[in-house]
Amino acid sequence: MTGRLAARDVTLAYGDRTVSEGLALDVPDGRFTAVIGTNACGKSTLLRAFARQLSPASGRVELDGRDVAGYRPKPFAREVGFLPQGLVAPENMLVRQLVARGRYPHQTLLSAWSREDERAVSAAMDAAGVAALADRPVESLSGGQRQRAWIAMVLAQETSYLLLDEPTTFLDITHQYQLLTLLARLRDEGRTVVAVLHDINQACRFADHLVAMRDGRVVAAGAPGDIVDADLVKEVFDLSCIVVPDPLTATPMIVPKP
Template sequence: MAARLTAQDITLGYGERVVSAHVNLDVPDGAFTAIVGANACGKSTLLRSFVRLLKPSAGTVGFDGRDVNGYRPKAIARQVGFLPQGLVAPENIIVRRLVARGRYPHQSMLSTWSAEDERAVQQAMAAAGVAELAERGVEELSGGQRQRVWVAMVLAQETPYLLLDEPTTFLDIAHQYQLLKLFARLRDEGRTIIAVLHDVNQACRFADHVVAMKAGRVVAEGAPADIVDAELIEEVFDLPCVVVPDPVTGTPMVVPTA
């Protein structure tokens, strides 16, 4: 079955600066895809192109066989949820109201807040572990709490596709693993997850499909056990290492040697 979300020979950049050229990628449906690579290699830029925030200067980002830029914003937002980096909350907003903004794609000028909207918000806050913060001001929260609130907002959007740019930023290790387990559970329930992750070992443990990027190019993609080895890690991260089985999951685990 053909992938619904695809990049077909796309070139991406900002002004005259080209970040990625001739990128091809079919995102597996119903899978957890982790995009890994060194800083500034084009990971976030690729995600931005998938949600119409950056139009390729060449090639096409497709969704269901159509150029994603041909969709109306709300139409694509009902299909693809996106959590970027560096979000800033409006002043004096409480958690519940910020999470409720995730329901925007499902609203119209004539619609009113519904029981379905309320259910989606409550479930999203519970899933992200922020239900007890519902009436707190967002500015009062720690960085990690705030990050989980942003995740809840995207979950409230209830899209079949979730694109997440470094979703574990600011989280302690326990909350990182809780969030990654949540994404894996959503994958098991039929959602398609695409996340930029900095921790290769976490990517190997939780993702079905890993995309490794370097200097704007996809240098390898596939199941972690099929592609992640010492040669790839040294090529992508310039990090001498050995790759051994994770003692818990058996998935590849990178151990630096330098």
């Protein structure tokens, strides 16, 4: 399976610590890919490489066959939106102002704020469920509300690719499912979504493509129904389980053994 965004024989490292070596992965276009695995297995590092936030020690990350390092920042940011973990907004910034930052890649020295920018910001706040918080300072929000504000900022970017590192962090169960439903809808509308998720059952229900990682390598990649079984869960998570059909979606559902 090939896609416009891909890692080609990539080695990823932080200084002398190598996280992944010889990694090869294509992101399928128009799909919702969930990256799963234990903590520190290389999921976030892979996403940072796709987003140009981490340069490979060797190999290359490509967009349309071109090394992403060769793109200028704004053209790349009009194609690829990235939500990392642990973002902190400047003091006294309103939610509306934060979300408006997602329009930065579309601005030029000669262009003023436009109706299209305003439409994109309003639509993003509505989609993320923060329209009613538009005039609140970001620092006054709860953790879950802040996370939704950051998600709105990335949505306002209106990119072909959405890369989200643990986007359900701080969200209660209702907002987790609302967000995942939104990401699935964006996929259905033609966007390509890649999200690091911790809940394998949510990943199987909402994503149509999984990448399972362990120790910096891809153990398996494919449709949830094709790759998820008890052996894979044991190899990736060291968890003994049975796999049964989800009663609502018939996608794989993991039930840990006592």
